[in-house]
Each structure stands twice: as structure tokens, then as C-alpha cells.
Amino acid sequence: MDFTSQLGFTATERFLRYVQIDTQSDPGSTTCPSTEKQKDLGWLLVQELLAIGIADAHLDEFGYVYATIPANTEKENVPVICFCSHMDTAPDCSGKDVKPIVHRKYNGDDIVLPDDPTQVLRMAEHPDLKNQIGNDIITASGNTLLGADNKAGVAEIMDAAYQLMNHPEIQHGVVKILFTPDEEIGRGVDKADITKIGAFACYTIDGESAGNLENETFSADGARLTINGVSTHPGFAKGKMESAIKIAAQIVAGLPYELSPEGTEDMQGFVHPVDIAGHIEQATIDFIIRDFEDDKLKAHADVIRGVADKVLKRFPNSTYTLKVREQYRNMKNVLAQHPQIVDYGMEAIRRAGVEAKLCSIRGGTDGSRLSFMGLPTPNIFAGEHAFHGKQEWVSVQDMHKAVQTILHICAIWEENA
Numbered sequence: 264m265d266f267t268s269q270l271g272f273t274a275t276e277r278f279l280r281y282v283q284i285d286t287q288s289d290p291g292s293t294t295c296p297s298t299e300k301q302k303d304l305g306w307l308l309v310q311e312l313l314a315i316g317i318a319d320a321h322l323d324e325f326g327y328v329y330a331t332i333p334a335n336t337e338k339e340n341v342p343v344i345c346f347c348s349h350m351d352t353a354p355d356c357s358g359k360d361v362k363p364i365v366h367r368k369y370n371g372d373d374i375v376l377p378d379d380p381t382q383v384l385r386m387a388e389h390p391d392l393k394n395q396i397g398n399d400i401i402t403a404s405g406n407t408l409l410g411a412d413n414k415a416g417v418a419e420i421m422d423a424a425y426q427l428m429n430h431p432e433i434q435h436g437v438v439k440i441l442f443t444p445d446e447e448i449g450r451g452v453d454k455a456d457i458t459k460i461g462a463f464a465c466y467t468i469d470g471e472s473a474g475n476l477e478n479e480t481f482s483a484d485g486a487r488l489t490i491n492g493v494s495t496h497p498g499f500a501k502g503k504m505e506s507a508i509k510i511a512a513q514i515v516a517g518l519p520y521e522l523s524p525e526g527t528e529d530m531q532g533f534v535h536p537v538d539i540a541g542h543i544e545q546a547t548i549d550f551i552i553r554d555f556e557d558d559k560l561k562a563h564a565d566v567i568r569g570v571a572d573k574v575l576k577r578f579p580n581s582t583y584t585l586k587v588r589e590q591y592r593n594m595k596n597v598l599a600q601h602p603q604i605v606d607y608g609m610e611a612i613r614r615a616g617v618e619a620k621l622c623s624i625r626g627g628t629d630g631s632r633l634s635f636m637g638l639p640t641p642n643i644f645a646g647e648h649a650f651h652g653k654q655e656w657v658s659v660q661d662m663h664k665a666v667q668t669i670l671h672i673c674a675i676w677e678e679n680a
Contacts, residue, residue, distance in 0.1 A: 273425055274662045278418035279363050282410040287358040288351035288448045295454050296326035296444035304350045315428045325454035328442035332427050341436025341680040342463035348416030349446030353651040362404040369400045376405030382653045391472050399659040411647035411657040416468035419662055423669035435673035443629055451629040457636050464604045467630040470644035473661040477642040478605045479595040479623040480631045481553040484560050486587045493580050494544035505578040507546035517570040530555050534563050591627050594634035601639045611671035615664050
């Protein structure tokens with residue numbers, strides 16, 4: 264079925280509303296959600312879902328939005344599927360007072376953001392812009408991120424829900440909706456109720472270029488290196504002081520470039536120091552460790568140990584410990600057991616008139632953890648680009664293609680039941 268001519272899309276209007284609500288998450292917070300303001304968007308989404316006739320839409324105490332679109336098919340064996348996006352924006356860049364701008368009919372010229380003219384979107388730096396000639400590009404004004412990651416996905420799921428409720432000719436089974444907080448700080452599904460969702464498969468709508476379907480993520484560990492140095496009065500420190508700060512600095516400097524984010528690409532993993540804190544007597548370095556192959560994570564942690572051992576030889580009275588903790592694992596390990604989930608997603612993209620591309624993510628999504636919680640979840644494009652920065656952008660037409668893809672996924676599961 265060709266949905267293009269039948270639908271009056273609402274994704275753009277929804278998106279422009281949503282990005283003006285500050286939902287930045289906070290990695291330093293211990294609450295769920297990490298910031299109460301994420302619920303502001305959650306409440307709005309619930310009200311909009313209720314308004315289009317989805318009776319069970321609700322926001323729980325942890326900031327999760329749940330909703331159910333009832334089946335409209337006579338088939339009784341259609342698997343329940345879910346669509347998921349996250350409501351928070353990244354701590355990396357301000358999400359307060361976002362002023363979205365729609366640049367109509369992009370012609371290939373540089374896009375200068377008016378509130379900070381040093382922020383310029385150039386095709387050479389944003390290669391996917393070459394596919395957007397004639398399309399409408401949405402950016403922020405230059406002082407904030409836009410929030411397309413992942414409010415584009417939220418708007419697309421909301422638009423798809425609107426279309427399903429208003430176009431009964433699109434046959435589908437039960438469809439679940441899940442909007443999560445705190446994905447950007449790695450806690451997006453900490454309190455997700457898998458039993459309440461009750462789905463066989465899920466699709467996060469949180470990817471980049473139109474046509475992309477991602478069935479593989481990094482496997483991820485976190486690690487903390489604690490260095491115990493020797494403190495003494497600096498006026499009498501000769502031959503005695505062993506500064507944990509300086510030891511930490513030497514360890515970071517000793518990490519191999521070819522195992523760093525800036526020195527790797529494609530299917531290569533990395534070790535990345537993300538935080539250093541401490542004083543003379545004790546310092547800590549927090550790392551993220553990433554690879555597509557689980558077995559390589561231990562080898563990467565051993566690289567940290569090897570560098571630390573080498574540096575500590577120069578500091579005989581100092582010691583260190585390295586504690587590694589699992590964060591998430593490559594969702595491909597789960598999705599490989601249910602190939603139709605990815606196959607139907609790829610077919611839906613093609614039916615939306617876009618070239619389908621199977622990709623890997625140099626990162627993770629809510630789907631990484633959902634997959635290992637019993638809900639296999641690949642990632643579908645949302646059209647978002649230049650995540651977490653002031654040059655973030657999304658195409659209106661790509662958002663419409665994402666909405667069509669969601670609708671085709673629903674129809675394909677019904678057809679194949």
C-alpha cells in the first residue's frame with residue numbers, strides 16, 4: 264500500500280512543539296528520571312495520545328510513557344510489536360530555550376545559524392545534506408542543540424499513532440508505544456516494564472540517515488581505574504611524593520592512539536577515558552570500553568592494565584585497581600535468533616520508497632538493553648544528524664519517510680501473521 268498520497272503528516276508540527284520543551288538528562292542525578300523536567304514532555308505526549316483516542320496512555324512515576332493501539336484486524340495471531348523513542352536530550356549541549364528554524368527548499372548553500380553565525384552547516388561537513396536538495400531542513404538557532412535526537416523519533420511515532428487511529432484501512436495487530444527518559448545517560452530502560460509492554464518485537468526510532476536499519480551495536484563495559492599515590496608536604500617531597508594526579512596523567516598519555524575513538528572507525532573498538540578526578544593521594548579515571556565482539560572487551564581492559572603497570576614501575580610505592588562493569592551487549596546476538604524482525608523492517612523501508620541499508624552502530628541504543636531484557640529491538644532511522652551539538656539537524660521529508668516506515672512495519676506483521 265502507498266501511504267504517501269493518503270496521509271496528512273503531523274510529524275513536523277509535533278516536532279517543533281516537542282523540541283521547545285527542555286528535557287536534558289543529568290548523569291550526576293540518582294533519581295529516575297534524572298531530571299523532573301523530562302516529565303513535562305511526557306505529560307504532553309500522554310494528552311496528545313488520549314486526544315487521538317488511545318485510551319490507556321499514561322505516564323508512570325519514573326517518567327515512562329506507555330500506550331496501546333488496539334488491533335483492527337480479524338487475525339488473532341498477529342504478534343504484538345512496540346515502537347520506542349527517548350524523550351531526553353544529551354547533557355553535552357544545552358537543550359533550554361531551543362528555537363527551531365525550518366529552512367525551506369534547501370538549495371545546497373551553507374546554512375548559517377542566526378544566533379551564532381560561527382555555527383554553519385556546510386555540505387562538506389554534513390555529507391547527507393547532498394541528499395536533501397529541495398527538502399526542508401530543521402535546525403536550532405545556534406545557541407543550543409536541536410533535540411532531533413530523539414524528539415524526531417518521538418514525533419514520528421506520535422504521527423504514526425495518529426495515522427493508525429485515523430486510517431483503519433491500514434490493517435495491524437496490537438501496537439505498543441514506549442517513550443523513555445534518560446537514554447542519553449545510559450539509563451533509558453532501567454525502569455521499563457517489559458511485562459506491561461508485552462510485545463514480541465520492538466523497533467527504536469533513533470537512527471540517522473533515511474533508509475538505515477541498525478541491527479548491531481557495540482558491546483560496552485565501563486571501567487574505573489583507582490590510583491593510590493603517596494602524599495606529603497610539597498616543601499619536603501623530594502624522593503617521597505608520588506602524585507596520583509601525575510600518575511593518572513601519564514596513564515592517559517600512554518594509551519595507544521589506535522585504540523582511541525579518534526583513531527578508530529567502522530568495526531574497530533576503543534578505550535576512552537571520559538572522566539578524571541582526584542588529588543595527590545588518590546585519583547580515579549573512568550573509561551568506557553567498546554567493541555562489536557564481546558571477547559575483545561577483556562583484551563581492551565588488559566591494555567589499560569598494561570599501561571598502568573608500565574607507568575607504576577616508576578612509582579614503586581603507589582598502587583592501582585581496575586574495576587570493570589558490564590553496561591550493555593551487542594543486540595545482534597539476540598536479533599540473529601529472530602531474523603524476521605530485521606527482515607520486516609528492511610521491507611518496510613523499501614515500501615516507503617527508500618533504499619534500505621543494514622548498518623552497525625558505533626554506540627548503543629535503548630534497543631541494546633531491551634534486546635537482552637527479552638524484547639528484540641533493532642533501530643530504525645529517524646533522520647537525525649549531528650547529534651548532541653549546535654549543528655544538529657533533521658529533514659522534514661526524512662521524518663515523513665520514517666512515519667511511513669513505521670506504518671509499513673505494522674502492516675507487514677499483520678500480512679505475515
